[in-house]
Structure formats: structure tokens, C-alpha cells
Amino acid sequence: MRDPTAFLRQEYDELVRADLDWKLRVLGGPSTPWCSIDGKRVLMFCSNNYLGLSNHPKIKAAAISAIESHGAGSGSVRPIAGNMDIHMELERRLAAFKRADASLVYQTGFATNAGLIPQLAGDGDLIVSDELNHGSIIDGVRLSKAEKAVYRHSDVGDLERVLTGAEHHAPAYRRILVITDGVFSMDGDVAPLDRIAAAAAPHGAMVYVDDAHGEGVLGEGGRGIVSHFRLSREQVQVEMGTFSKAFGVVGGHISGSRDLVNFAYNKSRTWLLSGSHPPGVAAACLAAVDVLEHEPQHVERLWSLTRRFKKAMAGLGFDIGHSETPITPVIVGESARAKALSQRLFELGVFALPIVFPMVAKDKARIRTIMNAALSDADLETAIGAFDTAGRELKLL
Numbered sequence: 001m002r003d004p005t006a007f008l009r010q011e012y013d014e015l016v017r018a019d020l021d022w023k024l025r026v027l028g029g030p031s032t033p034w035c036s037i038d039g040k041r042v043l044m045f046c047s048n049n050y051l052g053l054s055n056h057p058k059i060k061a062a063a064i065s066a067i068e069s070h071g072a073g074s075g076s077v078r079p080i081a082g083n084m085d086i087h088m089e090l091e092r093r094l095a096a097f098k099r100a101d102a103s104l105v106y107q108t109g110f111a112t113n114a115g116l117i118p119q120l121a122g123d124g125d126l127i128v129s130d131e132l133n134h135g136s137i138i139d140g141v142r143l144s145k146a147e148k149a150v151y152r153h154s155d156v157g158d159l160e161r162v163l164t165g166a167e168h169h170a171p172a173y174r175r176i177l178v179i180t181d182g183v184f185s186m187d188g189d190v191a192p193l194d195r196i197a198a199a200a201a202p203h204g205a206m207v208y209v210d211d212a213h214g215e216g217v218l219g220e221g222g223r224g225i226v227s228h229f230r231l232s233r234e235q236v237q238v239e240m241g242t243f244s245k246a247f248g249v250v251g252g253h254i255s256g257s258r259d260l261v262n263f264a265y266n267k268s269r270t271w272l273l274s275g276s277h278p279p280g281v282a283a284a285c286l287a288a289v290d291v292l293e294h295e296p297q298h299v300e301r302l303w304s305l306t307r308r309f310k311k312a313m314a315g316l317g318f319d320i321g322h323s324e325t326p327i328t329p330v331i332v333g334e335s336a337r338a339k340a341l342s343q344r345l346f347e348l349g350v351f352a353l354p355i356v357f358p359m360v361a362k363d364k365a366r367i368r369t370i371m372n373a374a375l376s377d378a379d380l381e382t383a384i385g386a387f388d389t390a391g392r393e394l395k396l397l
């Protein structure tokens, strides 16, 4: 008899043969600058915990105290019996931080994109998406019955071409939704959101920005890309983000008008049909917003370390691409070179993973580093020294 599960082993084996299978590393303790990976003490250089908030004492204390006061779980989805005072307070505080009329918190950023995008545009509508948008946007778009168009990466001229072409569509589209990442995570480049919004407006298109890597990094006090470009809520109607990166916890969110939030919480299936954040998570997110409001030094430190690192790496002769953010790719060419560099860095005490084809072009394999505000000056020097040593040994410099 034919084994109906034979494909599982076959497809997995193919990935292993191509060396494309994920080899899970084990973090034996907190995600701090010096951490334990597979039992070795190394400098963390690739986590999304930009500001070190996942170990901030106030944020940890808030989580512990909410577990004591509200329990380990919320008991339900938010629209039924799982909507706690902490969830409501988090949304009020986030909206105030974002200077928006309202915010809505989802379980994750992925759940936000998957739950909201297909509701904002459906049958008879058009979604226009940057070609390098994150996978969770791509999946959200796939769940929509809208027609789809892709424009060349951050190419506003190409976006205008698509939007102008859409004017001639018959029957006329009911709605048009333009979606872009705020910061693109492979190269660290920032979407030209001001020009995207200007291109969308004359066509009556809504603009949706996924600012997962801009939260806590860009804008005034880390308020994100909408603040960075000083745009209004009339220009960018949906600002989406995550608590899983610079905020150091987990959770997705949107900010915009009260109408947007009222609509989203009645329509987003991931929000309606999936359990709400445990109290400890909601309280930790709330404390993270509080820390960002009251301790601007973390964002400042992140940028000062970023500038020093980029300058030193370029000075050594590495190709660090055109990043404008604390994501610094170290581009080395073929996959094998990126893997060798990552391996040697690990031996020298720096943890940064290679990013290879198919995530980036075949000749653009890289180590993707992400700066962390919690690194000391000495830690930064140690990491730069390791890149110097490994780069010379592998004849990359």
C-alpha cells in the first residue's frame, strides 16, 4: 500500500540536501547581549530585540505582577470573555503613544496582516503591494478576494503606473489599498512612505504600512515611520506594527482612526476567533510603551551604536549595502561564503545568521546583523574585532 505521508520525508530530505533546512539554535536563557546559544557564550547580533526591552526590569516586573493579579491566561477571545482591563489600557496607551485616535492589539503581527488585509479589500477591489513585502502581508493578500498588483521595490514611479492603469479598469474598482513594509528587513532600507502616500492620494487609495522593523527605532522617541516622515492619519490610514521586535514582547497592532479600529475589531477573523493575550503579555506590552515614553535613551543608544558599527564595518572594507536603519547586512556573495563567515564568527563569539538564496539573490548572500541598544562599548569593539578577524581569515577583506 502507498504511504500517504511519504512526501513528508521526501520534501524534508530535499531541503536537507540543498542545505536549506532550518537548524534550530537553542537559547539557554534570556536574549541579552551576552547569551548562551547551543551552550556557547556569544554576543547576540541578530535578534529583533533592538532596545533590549525583553529583559527590562520594569517590563519583567509588570508581567509577573499581572500574572499574580489576573492569572496565566485570559480565558477566551476578546469579543466574548477574554477582554481584560489590561488589554483596554494597552490600546489606550498605544494610541496616545502613536498620537492616533485609536489602536487595536492583535495576538501577533502575522495575525494582524492575515486578519485585517482581506477585510480592507475584497471582491471588486485592488491591492497594490511592494514586491519585497513581508510574507505575512503576502499571506494576508492571498486571503483577499481582491485583484492584486505588485510594484517594483520602493519604486514610486512604478506604483503610479499601476495606480494610473487601475483608473481605466472596468468596472471601476470599489477601493484600492496600497501596502508596504516600513523598513525592509533584508536590506534595512526605509520605504519612501511620504512619496507613496502622495502617489496614493489622488487615486483615492488607502495606505497601509507594516512598520514591524520601524517600531521603537524610527521617528520621535521610536514612534515609528509615520512619525519619522511627519505624516498625518489622513495620509497613512493604517499603521500596523508589532510588539515582538523593538518592544521586546509579542503582539501585533494597528493605529489609525476610530472608524478603522471599530471596523477591524468586528471584522478581523484572527482577532475574533483566536484567544487574547495572556495578562502577563498584555501587561509587558503596556510597560514597554511606558518605557519608550519615559526612557528615550534606549532609542538614542541604538542609533549611536548603529552609526559606530556601520562606520567601523565600512572602514574594514565590508560591503554593508544601503541600510538606513540598525539592520546592517554584511554582503559577501555566494551562500557558502556567508555560511562560513557566520560559522567563524560564532567560534569567535558572535552570533549572526547567514541569509542566503532564496531569501536574497544568489550572489547577495549575507550575514544580517541587528544592533542592540543593550550592548556595551566593549561589546561593540569585541564584535567588530571578530568581523575583522573572520573577514581576513576567509579572504573577504
Ligand SMILES: *Cc1c(COP(=O)(O)O)cnc(C)c1O
Binding pocket: 108, 109, 110, 111, 134, 136, 137, 181, 185, 210, 211, 212, 213, 242, 243, 244, 250, 251, 252
Ligand atoms: C516580523 C514581522 C511581522 C510579524 O510580526 P510578529 O508580531 O512577529 O508576528 C510582520 N511584518 C513584518 C514586516 C515583520 O518584519
